[in-house]
Amino acid sequence: MSREHWERQASNWAAWARTPDFDEYWKYSPAFFELVPPPRGRTLEVGCGEGRVTRDLARLGHRVVAVDPVAALIRLARETDADNDYLRCDSAALPFADGAFNLAVFYNSLMDVDDMEASLQEAARVLRPSGTLCACVTHPIADAGRFESRDADATFLIEGNYLGPRRWLELPLVHRDGLSMDFSGWAYPLEAYFRALEDAGFVVQCLREPPAADEDQRWRRLPLFLMWRAVKS
Numbered sequence: 756m757s758r759e760h761w762e763r764q765a766s767n768w769a770a771w772a773r774t775p776d777f778d779e780y781w782k783y784s785p786a787f788f789e790l791v792p793p794p795r796g797r798t799l800e801v802g803c804g805e806g807r808v809t810r811d812l813a814r815l816g817h818r819v820v821a822v823d824p825v826a827a828l829i830r831l832a833r834e835t836d837a838d839n840d841y842l843r844c845d846s847a848a849l850p851f852a853d854g855a856f857n858l859a860v861f862y863n864s865l866m867d868v869d870d871m872e873a874s875l876q877e878a879a880r881v882l883r884p885s886g887t888l889c890a891c892v893t894h895p896i897a898d899a900g901r902f903e904s905r906d907a908d909a910t911f912l913i914e915g916n917y918l919g920p921r922r923w924l925e926l927p928l929v930h931r932d933g934l935s936m937d938f939s940g941w942a943y944p945l946e947a948y949f950r951a952l953e954d955a956g957f958v959v960q961c962l963r964e965p966p967a968a969d970e971d972q973r974w975r976r977l978p979l980f981l982m983w984r985a986v987k988s
């Protein structure tokens with residue numbers, strides 16, 4: 756379901772992600788990279804899209820293998836960056852040996868994969884003992900509801916359930932400055948992520964809910980993203 760969604764969105768996503776200073780990545784990713792340990796051994800990026808996170812990891816000195824199931828995005832990533840390896844595969848079935856990586860990165864992809872729990876189990880398998888996992892997801896609170904307006908003091912409304920099984924969020928197409936993107940995807944309560952980490956043998960070292968650094972006061976009142984660093988125990 757999710758892979759088909761991303762195959763349909765591939766060209767929208769590539770334009771969206773490759774427009775400098777356009778989306779939230781440019782504002783929030785510095786807080787994420789503060790959690791990322793220094794390069795050591797090989798780094799895996801899961802759900803790399805067109806490759807911008809891998810290119811930024813490489814700038815920090817990481818030697819990266821990046822994976823995504825969408826052929827068009829892998830092709831774009833390879834065309835832009837010949838120094839790192841890009842491979843088409845699913846996060847729940849990684850074609851790597853046990854313990855092959857020192858660090859696994861999921862940047863805004865864990866809520867997009869079809870099997871979040873199996874993907875964390877696979878990440879744990881391909882990490883060496885004491886290896887690190889760093890992730891950023893849409894904050895479960897942000898997925899649970901919506902602001903009623905764009906006003907700084909807008910009410911945030913949660914209709915239906917926050918707790919419960921994961922659900923597919925059918926979101927309206929976003930249009931901005933001539934670009935469009937459909938961000939529909941899976942939504943989970945906080946506990947689902949942290950139970951899956953626990954079951955995969957990860958211990959969380961630190962967690963961040965960075966406030967927006969821009970003029971949108973609403974996302975200073977509530978977190979749009981959740982980031983963490985965990986270690987394979």
Ligand SMILES: C[S@@+](CC[C@H](N)C(=O)[O-])C[C@H]1O[C@@H](n2cnc3c(N)ncnc32)[C@H](O)[C@@H]1O
Pocket residue numbers: 757758761762772780801802803804805806807808822823824825828844845846847861862863864867868869870
């Ligand atoms: C929001 S994009 C993030 C891309 C990149 N990490 C970034 O931040 O620019 C989510 C990515 O997850 C990928 N994805 C979806 N299902 C996946 C799966 N089963 N395994 C690995 N990646 C998947 C999508 O193809 C898409 O490239």
